Amino acid sequence: MKIVFFGDSITESGRNQLDPNDLGVGYVKIAAGKLRLLYPDENIEIVNRGVGGNRTQDLLLRINEVVDEKPDFIVLQVGINDVWCRFSLGEVVTPEQFESNYREIVEKLKATGAKVFLIQPYVLPIGDKSRFRPFLNKFNDVIRKIAEEQELTLIPVDEIFTGVTQDIDPRQFSTDGVHPTHRGCRYIADLVIKELRKYLG
Numbered sequence: 001m002k003i004v005f006f007g008d009s010i011t012e013s014g015r016n017q018l019d020p021n022d023l024g025v026g027y028v029k030i031a032a033g034k035l036r037l038l039y040p041d042e043n044i045e046i047v048n049r050g051v052g053g054n055r056t057q058d059l060l061l062r063i064n065e066v067v068d069e070k071p072d073f074i075v076l077q078v079g080i081n082d083v084w085c086r087f088s089l090g091e092v093v094t095p096e097q098f099e100s101n102y103r104e105i106v107e108k109l110k111a112t113g114a115k116v117f118l119i120q121p122y123v124l125p126i127g128d129k130s131r132f133r134p135f136l137n138k139f140n141d142v143i144r145k146i147a148e149e150q151e152l153t154l155i156p157v158d159e160i161f162t163g164v165t166q167d168i169d170p171r172q173f174s175t176d177g178v179h180p181t182h183r184g185c186r187y188i189a190d191l192v193i194k195e196l197r198k199y200l201g
Contacts, residue, residue: 003035003196004047006066006109007077007119008061010180010188011050021094023048026180030189031196037155038193039200047071055093056080056101063108071198073113075192079143080178083135085173087128099142106146117145117195119188122158122178124170153195157188 005011005028013026023029023046032046049065051058059078059201066074079102082093109116122138123132140158147154161173161184170177173184 001042001073001200002045002047002069002071002144003075004049004066004069004071004114005031005075007050007075008054008081009050009052010178011048011077012052013050013185015048015050017051021049024050024081027185027188027192030185031192034189034193035196035200037195042200050077053081053197054078055085056098056105059105060101060108063105066109067112071112073117073196074109074112074114074119075119077107077119077121078102078105079139080123080132082139083121083123083132086135086179087131094131095138095142098139099146102142103146104141106150107151110150110152115199116150117153117155117192118143119155119192120158122161124161124165124174124177126170126174126177131178132177155191155195157191160191161187 011028013024015024023032028048035044047069056078082098085091085093106116120143121136123129123136144154173187174180198200
């Protein structure tokens with residue numbers, strides 16, 4: 001059984017891109033360790049194909065990195081850099097462009113026959129990241145619409161983090177509002193595992 005994680009720096013999390021077996025130090029590695037404990041008799045292969053800074057347009061360009069793996073499950077996590085580039089590079093990704101890119105990614109991933117899971121991109125109100133919120137909300141509306149249309153599992157990380165940080169300092173989950181701390185990574189890993197277990201038995 002093969003599970004491929006596809007996304008940006010939150011997925012990459014320090015992995016060595018020259019080593020195809022390296023899982024990084026983030027939620028992918030944590031999820032891999034927990035899954036192997038939960039299913040000791042299963043031959044579970046975990047692949048990390050996250051690349052820092054990637055936007056939806058970048059994932060489209062390298063989608064064969066996932067397709068060629070012939071995965072059974074794909075976990076897709078992308079979107080925050082489509083917001084961030086507005087502020088860092090002055091490049092605006094419209095909701096229409098985002099929807100076109102995201103929809104094409106999903107369709108190509110589904111065409112592999114794999115079960116596809118969508119992780120909501122998130123932002124926490126730390127530093128200047130609150131300015132991301134109105135733009136991210138529009139992109140997350142797009143992702144939810146596509147998930148419903150395509151009957152895909154949506155893992156609502158943004159909604160859950162927004163909820164838990166009403167009572168807990170958001171810096172527990174991210175130091176910059178975007179990249180997760182170890183606690184944040186554990187949280188994301190547990191949310192992913194909860195959904196995967198519905199299909200793994």
